[in-house]
Amino acid sequence: LTHDTQQATFATQQLFHLLVSGLLVAIYILFSMSISISMTCAALVCGGMFLLVLYPFNRRALRFGLSFRDANNEMYNLITGHIGGMKVSKSYTLEKYHKADFFRASHRTSDQMILFTRINSATRFCYQVGAAVAIALFIIVGIKVFYLSAVDLVVMVFLFSRILPGLSNLQQIFQRIANAMPSFQALLDMETALATGKESECDTI
Numbered sequence: 001l002t003h004d005t006q007q008a009t010f011a012t013q014q015l016f017h018l019l020v021s022g023l024l025v026a027i028y029i030l031f032s033m034s035i036s037i038s039m040t041c042a043a044l045v046c047g048g049m050f051l052l053v054l055y056p057f058n059r060r061a062l063r064f065g066l067s068f069r070d071a072n073n074e075m076y077n078l079i080t081g082h083i084g085g086m087k088v089s090k091s092y093t094l095e096k097y098h099k100a101d102f103f104r105a106s107h108r109t110s111d112q113m114i115l116f117t118r119i120n121s122a123t124r125f126c127y128q129v130g131a132a133v134a135i136a137l138f139i140i141v142g143i144k145v146f147y148l149s150a151v152d153l154v155v156m157v158f159l160f161s162r163i164l165p166g167l168s169n170l171q172q173i174f175q176r177i178a179n180a181m182p183s184f185q186a187l188l189d190m191e192t193a194l195a196t197g198k199e200s201e202c203d204t205i
Helices: 002-033 037-053 055-084 086-091 095-144 150-204
Strands: none
Touching (some): 002 037, 037 055, 055 150
């Protein structure tokens, strides 16, 4: 329950962060449209392609969230069981078996965290590389095709360097929310179960 509450709190914080970051990206997009609608649309197409290509990472983040929650529950259950049966374990010299279980559960938990961190880092890396390539192409297109002035081109590059990383940030935040959603759903299910139990008691009375 403690872990689920912490994850749900983290997901709520990330949701507000997602809204603020999304609003900031929208402002950059509107500002860039006032300079060149065509190039802004091109930037949005690139960002949309990144979102589609990296979408499987979001599903993996959700899957790792489920595994991470299971690993934490296993860890808490082992701790509770060890504390409850400490005297029995000591009497039958079972400490080494408890120790092996703790090592296995802790390694499983850390492995899930590492895997999710890899996904989040891979998303950021792909966006950074893709953004660098896209900005270079935008500079060439802006000069050769749209004949933008130096001032407009500098402003557009500045905005693109904010829009594409902003989209990357939005996807990373979404992955963190997806990773925490299993815990959030578990709290909702618990709340529903408790509410149903109270209603049953009221009906019985």
